[in-house]
Amino acid sequence: MDTTNSPLERVLEIPEIIERISAYQDRRTFASATRVSKSWYRAYLPILWHTIDNGKHWNDPGFLKAIVQHGDLIRVLVCARYDEIDILIPPPKGADALEQSVSLCRFLTTVVMPKTASRNQKQQAQFIRQNPGLRDLSLTFNDQLSSTFTELVDAIGDLKHLRRLSFDGNRSLEATTLETILQRCSSVSPDGNGSLQELSLSRTSFLRHPFGRGEDFASGVVATRGEDAHWTDTQNSHDTTIPTKEPFAITTLRMDKVGCVQDLLLNLCSRFPSLSKLSLSEADELYYSDGFPKRLAQRCPNIKWLDVSHTEDMDDESMAELISSFPGLQTFIAEETRFGTESLNALVEHCRDLAVLDITNAYEMDSAAMQRLLNSSWSLRSLNAWGVAYNVIEMMQEAHREQKRQGGSSTLTDGQPWVCTGLERLILNVIYSPPDDSRVGNVYPPSRARRFLYDQLGRLTKLRYLALETSLEDYEDTSDCDGYEDDEDYYGQKKEVRDHAVEDEDVDSNEVWVDYSFKSGLRRLGSLKELQQLSLHDVSHNITLAEIRWMAETWPHLRKIEYLTSAITDQDAQTILEYAAENYPWIQFVEDD
């Protein structure tokens, strides 16, 4: 049978299609595919060799033989620190400097080099020169001072397409070396080469480092401190005007897991006025003084993306000052920090464009402030506030206060509604915790709070991922209540499945909480047409087969439900999972993290 022009053969000839198919496959499949036939070999060989990132292959003689033949197909190469660069490019023979070694790879776009030492400097330089298409380069200068690596620096400077440069974990990068490289690769002048936009100096301890505090690197204004001050002393840090130098085109700076003083950061940033993304996550020792935020904002007014997660050095007040210095902030990541009410208020007051906020496991926070955030952030797309429980009563009180402030003519009886209707991702813990004053509890009984939450959620029609943990704390219903079943328990105990007919919402019951049952008001979430994932982590829910059916039919894009079975009996879980597997096979039920 002649298959030379079959549809399959035609597909094999289109690399873009094969790439798409291969995105859903693993390397073993690529290897298998190359052996099927000659046209399959031609189609899959570049896929197989595209990314090499597993150091153990260097020990495999078969691999070493194969790389000689196919090295030119590699685009992404990740070497381990102690790999031998000799494998990729032979060492120079003899003293004849004119003789050029030939690299096995010449079309790399991304490379993580092995450790840079004076022994292999020439080879690394030649290797880089023979990969002029490099866009992403990672090196570590470990031993000698970087100023001794002139050939290497020269080779880097000649790269015309370099977008990202990383010196993570380096121990000997000097400011003059960085200056030389950036002048050649990150120039803002129209004739210059401004391709380099991302710089990474993560995992570096700058505290006793040849880079110093970057005083010679700074432009326009230099941050210094008094002569006798201890190197961590920030008290005497101040700005002095100096001549301006050529700025660089860097827009992203990563200094994760660094140890450095704020002066270094300020001096570095003074050359990056276009900086828009700054990451200081897990910064080990980063000593700030009070004026730091304003001084940083003076140098880099365009920062829109800021990550200060896992840092302890900034308290709530300082973080609030940082936030208010950057009103253009769109993304703020402060997971596991001392982010608190003041910071939240600062975001509400200053950052109108806030789109992404991650404050997982931040410190305790004022629930009214959270309501204010949801009440005012039109641009919010993603909110992860896991770890702090927000009291829905206080949120409702704030909603009413806001309604009054705005003239009090809202059609919703529950105060000012959430405006963040563009929200796509919401992770939130909410509790119902009435104060000792029982009047408040009577004005805002659980039934009302429940409706409030469901109604607000129902407004989030673009929501794709929802994880809402809610709990009803020690609530005692003192009002008249009839008709509740005694055997129902809403505190996380495993319960019997109700296989009677679908129930309607019990609007007035104070014993029903936000548990995704029809009785609680699940149908109010019918508008969440974009919902793809629902997480029931830690939620005491009352979902039965009826609710699952409704979800599958009402939320056409639903693909995943997490932690369903943790709150129901094993038998019920089995019933639901079997039914769902047969009727809704596209919905995944996931139980582990």
Place this chain on the structure above:
Amino acid sequence: MPVTLTSLDDVKFTVDKDVAERSILIKNMIEDVGESDSPIPLPNVSSAVLKKVIEYCEHHRNDPVQVQDETDDPRKRSNDIEEWDMKFMAVDQEMLFEIILAANYLDIKPLLDVGCKTVANIIKGKTPEEIRKTFNIVNDFTPEEEAQIKKENEWAEDR
């Protein structure tokens, strides 16, 4: 406002504009030509395939248009296919690959994705011989050549 599409074998199909515009190629053509009654020629797509493509576009006419950055990172794509699409793709192999080629030519990314996922799932975990059997492929390697390639790529089979 209906739009007429003409297949390779000169068959005309009339569809609603919003359905036709699931194809970015057609969408751009309509924008370039402006309001016009003349049919849009699709010389690369046969009528049998075009019929299937139209069926897909009609079923998915209300899907949100996929944003550029969502489809660009392959690691973010999930491997699952929804039920209707699974049934839609249960066709013979020739048609499967013709649909993929058409989706590529017409620039209908969701359809291309579903097609590619389907093929990826078919190939997954199969040995070369099993793949050949599945697609009726002739092995045009000599035994020596095949052994050579196997040896060469042995490192990749190891996980």
